[in-house]
Amino acid sequence: MNLADLEYAFNSELQAVKNADELARLKSRYLTNIADARKAIDFSKLGADDKRAFGSGWNALKKHIEDKAKEAAERFGGARSVPQDFDLTLPGLGRNAGAIHPIISTQLEVEDIFRSMGFQVYLGDEAVSEFDNFDAVNIPPDHPARDMQDTFWLENGMVLRTHTSSMQNRAMRELGTPLRAIFPGRCFRNEATDMTHENTFYQLEGMMIDRGITVANLIAVMKELLQNVFRRRIGEEIEGRLRPGFFPFVEPGFELDMKTVLKGQARWIELMPCGMIHPQVLKLGGVDPEKWTGFAFGLGLTRLAMLKYGIQDLRLFNKGDLRFNEQFKATL
Numbered sequence: 001m002n003l004a005d006l007e008y009a010f011n012s013e014l015q016a017v018k019n020a021d022e023l024a025r026l027k028s029r030y031l032t033n034i035a036d037a038r039k040a041i042d043f044s045k046l047g048a049d050d051k052r053a054f055g056s057g058w059n060a061l062k063k064h065i066e067d068k069a070k071e072a073a074e075r076f077g078g079a080r081s082v083p084q085d086f087d088l089t090l091p092g093l094g095r096n097a098g099a100i101h102p103i104i105s106t107q108l109e110v111e112d113i114f115r116s117m118g119f120q121v122y123l124g125d126e127a128v129s130e131f132d133n134f135d136a137v138n139i140p141p142d143h144p145a146r147d148m149q150d151t152f153w154l155e156n157g158m159v160l161r162t163h164t165s166s167m168q169n170r171a172m173r174e175l176g177t178p179l180r181a182i183f184p185g186r187c188f189r190n191e192a193t194d195m196t197h198e199n200t201f202y203q204l205e206g207m208m209i210d211r212g213i214t215v216a217n218l219i220a221v222m223k224e225l226l227q228n229v230f231r232r233r234i235g236e237e238i239e240g241r242l243r244p245g246f247f248p249f250v251e252p253g254f255e256l257d258m259k260t261v262l263k264g265q266a267r268w269i270e271l272m273p274c275g276m277i278h279p280q281v282l283k284l285g286g287v288d289p290e291k292w293t294g295f296a297f298g299l300g301l302t303r304l305a306m307l308k309y310g311i312q313d314l315r316l317f318n319k320g321d322l323r324f325n326e327q328f329k330a331t332l
């Protein structure tokens with residue numbers, strides 16, 4: 001093929017190119033073709049004028065191929081050139097990418113389990129009204145339960161929520177009935193910190209309200225949760241038990257414990273308070289307790305993450321110490 005034929009062939013093939021890959025292949029094939037065309041010429045047989053004519057024609061065609069390919073590459077958005085000193089074989093920047101914090105990965109896992117049971121995830125605020133945090137969950141101003149939750153008060157009269165139960169009233173009002181929702185999030189109490197107490201911790205609250213909900217539904221949902229969070233790790237059925245517990249916003253109220261076996265020794269761990277939603281709490285949420293019943297629970301996410309990862313000191317979660325955080329990269 002002479003140079004004019006090569007140019008014609010290149011132009012027509014270029015029209016048919018559909019993506020950056022095809023374009024790169026076309027360009028390299030034609031650059032090889034014209035290099036071959038040059039090798040095929042016996043320059044010793046050409047006069048000086050012919051040599052010059054071939055040389056400038058060849059250079060012009062090479063430039064034509066490169067220019068047209070560049071133009072087309074811009075169309076495909078793939079024209080970014082790689083700097084000369086860029087080593088494509090080096091490991092990617094992903095090496096230094098962050099990791100998902102163990103509390104958040106626990107939260108995401110629990111969210112998934114609840115979604116599979118038809119619960120929606122409903123997020124709330126960290127600064128809430130005194131009403132939402134206390135009164136709406138049956139803790140009036142003089143109730144001793146307020147003393148158990150040493151509260152950070154803001155200057156505008158709001159509080160940093162001491163528990164995710166502060167979302168119950170809003171959820172009932174905004175989502176209505178029937179209701180299946182969980183509210184994960186950060187809570188705050190003016191606590192002296194030690195290995196098991198922090199002023200900032202995570203809870204995951206849940207509510208299910210429908211016609212004829214009973215303790216049996218509560219047990220079934222809690223069982224499903226525990227089986228999913230722990231069975232795969234422990235490799236056996238999880239045993240749980242309900243003990244009576246008191247919280248002003250549930251009646252009856254329970255403590256859900258989980259049995260763990262450590263070095264052959266069985267131990268019950270207090271995992272989750274829960275109960276049947278108090279009729280007064282339903283009323284304040286605009287739900288008629290004659291028609292609807294429901295259960296609520298308050299899972300300690302921080303505590304669950306400690307159990308799940310075998311972390312002894314919960315202060316590590318909030319410290320921001322990279323030596324701790326980086327250990328969880330595998331959970332990405």
Ligand code: DAH
Binds near residue numbers: 206249250273296
């Ligand atoms: N809000 C309670 C706390 O932080 C936990 C709790 C107990 C939540 C019982 C509930 C429940 O929904 O039913 O101590």
